[in-house]
Amino acid sequence: MPKLAYLGPEGTFTEEALRVLAPDAERLPSSNVTAALEAVRRGDADGAVVPLENSLEGAITTTLDELAWGEPLIVTAELLLPVDFSLLARPGTEVGHIKRVFTHPAAITQCRNFIARELPDAVVVAAPSTAAAAQEVSLPGSPYDAAIAARIAGEHYGLVELATGIGDRADTVTRFVRVSPPGPLPAPTGADRTSLVVFLTDDHPGALLEMLTEFSVRGVNLTRIESRPTGDGIGRYFFHFDLEGHVADARVGEAISGLHRICADVRFLGSYPRADGLAPQAKRGTTDVDFAEAAGWLTRIRTGRV
C-alpha cells in the first residue's frame, strides 16, 4: 500500500483528490504543499497529491515552484476535482455576527463575490488549508467565527453549514497531480499530457518564439504555459509548459530534444494520462509513422541508397 503525503488535515479538497486518485493509499497529512513534497524527497512518503491549478484562480504557484527547483519529482497522474465551498461555523452562530473568517487563500479568491456581498465587514484571514481553518474554528476559544471549506470538513469538525455553494462560479475545478520520485513513466494511453520546466540560456528577442517553434513545427499542442520569476531580478523568468501527448510520441520527444538543444535547461516533469481523456488529433506529417518514415528516408540518402 503506497504512502501518499497531502495537504492536510483531514477534510481538505486535496484529501478528496487523493481518495479518488489512490483509494487504497495510506494518507500522510502535511501542513503545506512544500512539506508534502519534501516528505517524498526525504523518502518518508512514496508520493504526494498536490493542487496545481484552478479554473478560476489559475496556477498554484507554490506547487509550480516546488516542482521546478530542488530534487526532481515527476507527475504520474492528474485529476480534475469540482470545488464547492461552504460557510461553516460553530452551532448557534448567525451570519450577521461573523467578524472573522478563516480559510485558504485560494478559497478567498474563489468566494470573492460571496464575501463582498454577505460578509462585507468581516476580516478574512489566510489559513494553511480550508480544513485547517475548519479545525481551528471548531475549537471553543477560537478567535475566528467561521471557516470557508468543503462541506465534508464541516461534518468532520462538528461545524454547521450557514451557506453552501458560495464559490463565484458553480463549475470551478481544481487540477490535482500525483507526484512521485523519478522512475518508470506511466505507459502512453493515446490521451496523455506532458509537463516541462524550461530555463532560457539568455534573454534575447524571439527567445519565447524559438521555444514555441519547437512545438509548433512538430504539431504539438500546448495546454498551459506559465512564466515564473527565477528570483534573479525583475524580468528574469523560467517557463512551465503542459502539452498534449506522451514523451514516447515521436513529435513530443523531438520537440523536447529540440528545446534541450536551445535552452539552458529542460526539466522533464512527466508524461501521464489526461484526466479529461481527450486524445489529440495529430496533424498530417507528425504521427510516429511519419517520423519513422522520414528517419528511414534520411538513413537511405546518407548511405547512398537514393
Ligand SMILES: O=C(O)C(=O)C[C@]1(C(=O)O)C=C[C@@H](O)C=C1
Ligand atoms: O485547502 C484545501 O482544501 C486544499 O486542498 C487547497 C486548495 C488550493 O490550494 O487551491 C485546493 C482546492 C481549492 O481550490 C482550495 C484550496
